[in-house]
Amino acid sequence: MTDEYFMKMALREAERAYEEGEVPVGAVVVMNQKIISRGYNMVEKLNDPTAHAEIIALTSAFNLLGSKYLPDATLYVTVEPCLMCAGALYWSKVGRIIWGASDIKNGHQVYTDDRNPFHPKAQVLTGLLAEESSELMKAFFKAKR
Numbered sequence: 001m002t003d004e005y006f007m008k009m010a011l012r013e014a015e016r017a018y019e020e021g022e023v024p025v026g027a028v029v030v031m032n033q034k035i036i037s038r039g040y041n042m043v044e045k046l047n048d049p050t051a052h053a054e055i056i057a058l059t060s061a062f063n064l065l066g067s068k069y070l071p072d073a074t075l076y077v078t079v080e081p082c083l084m085c086a087g088a089l090y091w092s093k094v095g096r097i098i099w100g101a102s103d104i105k106n107g108h109q110v111y112t113d114d115r116n117p118f119h120p121k122a123q124v125l126t127g128l129l130a131e132e133s134s135e136l137m138k139a140f141f142k143a144k145r
Contacts, residue, residue, distance in 0.1 A: 040053045095121070
């Protein structure tokens with residue numbers, strides 16, 4: 001299994017969000033080459049501004065493992081995490097964070113001046129399947145206008 005494979009699985013979650021009228025962001029948490037949790041934006045569905053894909057996936061992983069730390073996990077998310085999700089990723093000590101499209105309006109980088117908001121030991125990879133992630137976001141917002 002490759003990073004690209006798991007990002008495609010996160011894209012499937014984003015497509016689920018899109019189909020349900022949510023901003024199309026999807027995430028998966030992987031350990032030992034196996035998806036242990038999935039999430040997609042459920043802000044509208046749950047009437048909860050914290051119900052982002054990353055938070056849903058992280059909470060599911062914590063519950064599955066009975067742990068609040070995920071140093072051996074990788075989180076794949078289709079869009080750059082916002083500041084709230086970056087904080088959750090910091091505190092969960094996720095070992096690797098991989099995202100697709102940058103978010104120039106709401107991504108964590110808008111607020112962190114290029115400082116790393118993630119745990120110091122976390123590896124970060126950006127731009128994986130960025131075009132696919134970006135196109136899904138563009139299609140969603142174009143349909144909303």
